[in-house]
Amino acid sequence: MSPLNDGPMWPSAQFPDQAQLDVYEEGLRIMAFGGKVPTGTTPKDVVYTRNKTTLYRYRSKNRRHATPILLVYALINRPYIFDLRPESSFIKFLIDQGYDVFLIDWGTPGWEDRNMDFDDYVGEHLPLCVERMLRASGTDDYTLFGYCMGGTMAAMYAALHPENLRNLVCLTAPFEFSDTGLYGIWLDDRHFDAQQLADSLGLIPADLIDAGNMMLRPVVNYVGSNVTMWDRLLAGRDMTSFLALNKWVKDGVAFPGAAFAQWITQFYQQNLLIKGEITIQGEKVDLSRISVPLLNIAGEQDHIATPQQVEPLNEIVASSDKSFLLLPGGHVAMLVGSGAQKGLWPKILEWLDKRSD
Amino acid sequence: MSTKPPPNPFEAFKAAYDQAAESWSKSMEQVLSSEDFAAAAGRMVARYADAQEALRQAAEATSDQLHLPTKDDLARVAELVLNLERKIDAATDKLFELSDSRPELPSLEVWTHIADRLAALEIAVKTFASMPATTTPASADPPVAAKTAPVAAKAPPSAATAPKQKQPARASRTRRTAPKE
Numbered sequence: 001m002s003p004l005n006d007g008p009m010w011p012s013a014q015f016p017d018q019a020q021l022d023v024y025e026e027g028l029r030i031m032a033f034g035g036k037v038p039t040g041t042t043p044k045d046v047v048y049t050r051n052k053t054t055l056y057r058y059r060s061k062n063r064r065h066a067t068p069i070l071l072v073y074a075l076i077n078r079p080y081i082f083d084l085r086p087e088s089s090f091i092k093f094l095i096d097q098g099y100d101v102f103l104i105d106w107g108t109p110g111w112e113d114r115n116m117d118f119d120d121y122v123g124e125h126l127p128l129c130v131e132r133m134l135r136a137s138g139t140d141d142y143t144l145f146g147y148c149m150g151g152t153m154a155a156m157y158a159a160l161h162p163e164n165l166r167n168l169v170c171l172t173a174p175f176e177f178s179d180t181g182l183y184g185i186w187l188d189d190r191h192f193d194a195q196q197l198a199d200s201l202g203l204i205p206a207d208l209i210d211a212g213n214m215m216l217r218p219v220v221n222y223v224g225s226n227v228t229m230w231d232r233l234l235a236g237r238d239m240t241s242f243l244a245l246n247k248w249v250k251d252g253v254a255f256p257g258a259a260f261a262q263w264i265t266q267f268y269q270q271n272l273l274i275k276g277e278i279t280i281q282g283e284k285v286d287l288s289r290i291s292v293p294l295l296n297i298a299g300e301q302d303h304i305a306t307p308q309q310v311e312p313l314n315e316i317v318a319s320s321d322k323s324f325l326l327l328p329g330g331h332v333a334m335l336v337g338s339g340a341q342k343g344l345w346p347k348i349l350e351w352l353d354k355r356s357d
Numbered sequence: 358m359s360t361k362p363p364p365n366p367f368e369a370f371k372a373a374y375d376q377a378a379e380s381w382s383k384s385m386e387q388v389l390s391s392e393d394f395a396a397a398a399g400r401m402v403a404r405y406a407d408a409q410e411a412l413r414q415a416a417e418a419t420s421d422q423l424h425l426p427t428k429d430d431l432a433r434v435a436e437l438v439l440n441l442e443r444k445i446d447a448a449t450d451k452l453f454e455l456s457d458s459r460p461e462l463p464s465l466e467v468w469t470h471i472a473d474r475l476a477a478l479e480i481a482v483k484t485f486a487s488m489p490a491t492t493t494p495a496s497a498d499p500p501v502a503a504k505t506a507p508v509a510a511k512a513p514p515s516a517a518t519a520p521k522q523k524q525p526a527r528a529s530r531t532r533r534t535a536p537k538e
Binding site: 114128199 | 367396402
């Protein structure tokens with residue numbers, strides 16, 4: 001029988017006790033203010049800073065691999081998704097396996113950064129971070145690991161600066177933008193003027209970006225996530241992982257207007273990357289110049305970077321050693337979900353171990 | 358009077374959600390994937406941008422009248438700081454280049470060590486200079502100040518214990534960075 005037909009909702013004989021009320025209060029607090037648990041707790045050193053960009057180093061206590069890994073994340077959201085919680089930290093996993101790990105945090109742009117675009121990030125900040133990372137790590141080569149938009153940026157950088165690069169790993173990074181699903185319909189240049197938005201706002205608010213992503217699956221993202229939260233909470237299950245992810249989802253950063261306009265116009269609307277017509281500091285980004293070993297990974301349920309957007313990189317690059325993995329999972333769950341530790345992580349490790357000494 | 362626990366209101370909602378989520382999603386997808394929705398969303402975003410720009414211009418005009426700095430003014434100051442940062446980075450790059458190309462030059466660690474020793478010597482000299490002039494037999498204990506002077510009273514590090522010069526481990530590394538300053 002459905003609870004809807006199961007008599008009065010609050011029988012006069014028994015009102016919820018204080019413990020139950022506390023649970024409801026906690027649920028309402030999470031809905032209103034989001035999760036509040038410590039995240040990104042793996043110890044790290046600051047190696048270098050430039051403007052808002054910070055290069056962090058996560059030292060391995062038992063470094064076994066000479067080739068360090070440089071993690072690059074998107075300009076939106078925060079890179080602590082790589083180190084969400086100790087029990088779901090991809091970075092901790094890598095350093096425990098003996099890798100020297102570096103992470104670029106693009107930081108939170110200020111009004112003075114509204115004119116920053118990919119020329120600045122890929123053409124200026126990323127090379128500086130690579131230089132400083134190699135010095136700090138004391139090595140001559142490195143693995144570049146990009147996630148989401150960070151993967152697109154990493155591939156662009158790899159095409160421009162193949163020197164010293166040993167491996168390239170791209171995780172759920174879009175390269176082909178001819179069919180981007182709902183994004184393609186909404187961002188069609190007949191309806192959406194990215195340049196006007198960038199000129200008017202300067203910095204594109206994180207909430208606006210988040211709303212766009214959430215609207216890809218509005219029922220699941222706006223209702224389903226709250227159902228899941230209440231379900232776990234009322235069942236007395238551990239909420240830590242849920243709260244950490246909830247915190248990260250709501251902890252976005254603004255998108256510098258110039259970079260936003262470039263991303264929407266040149267990538268989504270004109271699909272220039274795959275055509276080799278994107279320029280960084282005057283130089284064309286030709287992805288076919290990538291010849292290092294490539295591991296390119298997509299998620300079967302990824303609605304943000306669909307497999308159709310991810311896979312074409314493998315068809316373009318000149319690498320003789322290249323792999324494409326299609327794994328179960330969505331854009332984020334694949335990296336930090338409960339299945340990541342037995343699915344994605346060991347597969348990446350196995351690939352890296354053969355190419356990092 | 359009933360004594361059974363109250364039905365959980367969440368369960369009712371979850372049951373409704375589980376039953377309807379799929380059909381809700383399909384209905385929403387039909388709406389969201391329509392040209393009409395895209396056009397309406399585009400217009401809404403454009404009006405939002407217009408409103409935000411008008412607000413910003415009004416705020417700037419008000420700040421100007423009140424002789425208050427605007428966001429643009431503060432951004433200009435920040436840009437000056439960023440320019441300085443670029444210059445420091447450029448100077449650091451030059452230092453690295455010099456260090457890489459001239460491995461015989463002392464490394465930064467050696468210079469730091471020398472600076473530390475010079476500072477310690479300076480303290481010791483000042484301490485001696487501030488002492489009253491007394492005649493001390495050659496065989497007597499050293500002055501108290503010499504015992505208390507930091508580092509200088511300790512055995513100075515010999516050349517053998519000084520940090521070794523940085524080896525040109527990375528001298529062969531290709532220069533990657535060509536930032537446009």
